[in-house]
Structures are given as structure tokens and as C-alpha cells.
Amino acid sequence: MSKPYTDVQPGEDGNDRKVWMFPIRPVSDNDVKKPQMFVFKDMDDYKNRGKNVDAEYTKMMVAAKKKGAKKSSFVVPIVPKPEPKPQIEIPADIVGRQVKHKAFGLGKITAIEGISIAVQFDKVGLKKMEYEFCMEKKLLKFI
Numbered sequence: 001m002s003k004p005y006t007d008v009q010p011g012e013d014g015n016d017r018k019v020w021m022f023p024i025r026p027v028s029d030n031d032v033k034k035p036q037m038f039v040f041k042d043m044d045d046y047k048n049r050g051k052n053v054d055a056e057y058t059k060m061m062v063a064a065k066k067k068g069a070k071k072s073s074f075v076v077p078i079v080p081k082p083e084p085k086p087q088i089e090i091p092a093d094i095v096g097r098q099v100k101h102k103a104f105g106l107g108k109i110t111a112i113e114g115i116s117i118a119v120q121f122d123k124v125g126l127k128k129m130e131y132e133f134c135m136e137k138k139l140l141k142f143i
Contacts, residue, residue: 002023004020005023006019035057037049037060087115088115090112090115090117094109095112099119104119105122107121107122112131116129117129
């Protein structure tokens with residue numbers, strides 16, 4: 001197979017333009033079943049029939065669906081959802097405790113909101129953070 005190269009070809013507006021050509025080699029069809037309307041003898045056949053082939057195929061599929069034709073035999077695999085991780089219990093007595101955050105510095109826990117805590121930091125103000133993440137990553141330290 002040869003390498004990509006540049007060429008000059010006429011654009012849709014008729015003006016010449018520089019294009020990249022990527023030589024590819026055809027692959028045999030193997031067991032691929034194509035609708036016959038997508039099979040062309042040569043480039044001339046494609047130019048004559050290929051312009052509206054997508055729209056024609058769509059119309060054909062809509063008509064077949066209305067008739068109740070058999071759909072594709074492809075079956076979507078069912079993937080079981082993983083068990084949800086048990087929610088961590090945030091101790092209620094941490095409200096009012098002083099903490100030190102690796103990036104935000106000193107602060108005070110002001111509230112618990114679901115799985116998050118609100119911390120009022122001296123330098124950066126109020127931040128809401130997921131409690132479990134902060135504990136796992138050791139971002140907060142009680143002081």
C-alpha cells in the first residue's frame with residue numbers, strides 16, 4: 001500500500017484545490033450482506049444511481065416497517081447493573097469541627113448536606129465537598 005500524497009482536484013465550485021489522497025486497498029466482502037441498492041458496478045454506476053441511495057434506503061426501511069417486515073435479528077446484550085456502593089454515614093458530630101484541607105487551608109465544617117459537607121475556609125470561603133472522597137484521598141484533616 002502506498003503512502004498518502006497531495007493532489008490538485010476541482011472543488012464543488014469548479015476551482016482547483018489541494019487535497020490529500022489516502023490510497024486504500026479494497027477488502028473482500030466476505031460474508032457481508034449489503035442491500036443490493038448499495039452495490040455499484042463501477043464509478044459511472046455510482047455517479048448515476050448513488051446520489052440519492054441513502055434517501056431511497058430510508059424510504060424503503062420506513063415502508064417495510066409500516067408493512068410489519070421482520071426487523072434485524074441483532075439482540076442488544078443485557079448487562080446487569082453493578083451493585084450500588086453502600087452510602088457512607090457522615091457522623092453528625094463533625095459539624096463545627098476545625099479542618100485543614102491540602103489546598104484550601106484552615107476551615108470549619110458548617111453543615112452536612114446528603115453525602116457532602118459544607119466547609120467555610122478562612123482564605124477561599126464556603127466550599128461543598130463530597131465527604132467520602134475527601135476522606136479516601138486524605139484531603140481533609142481534623143485538627
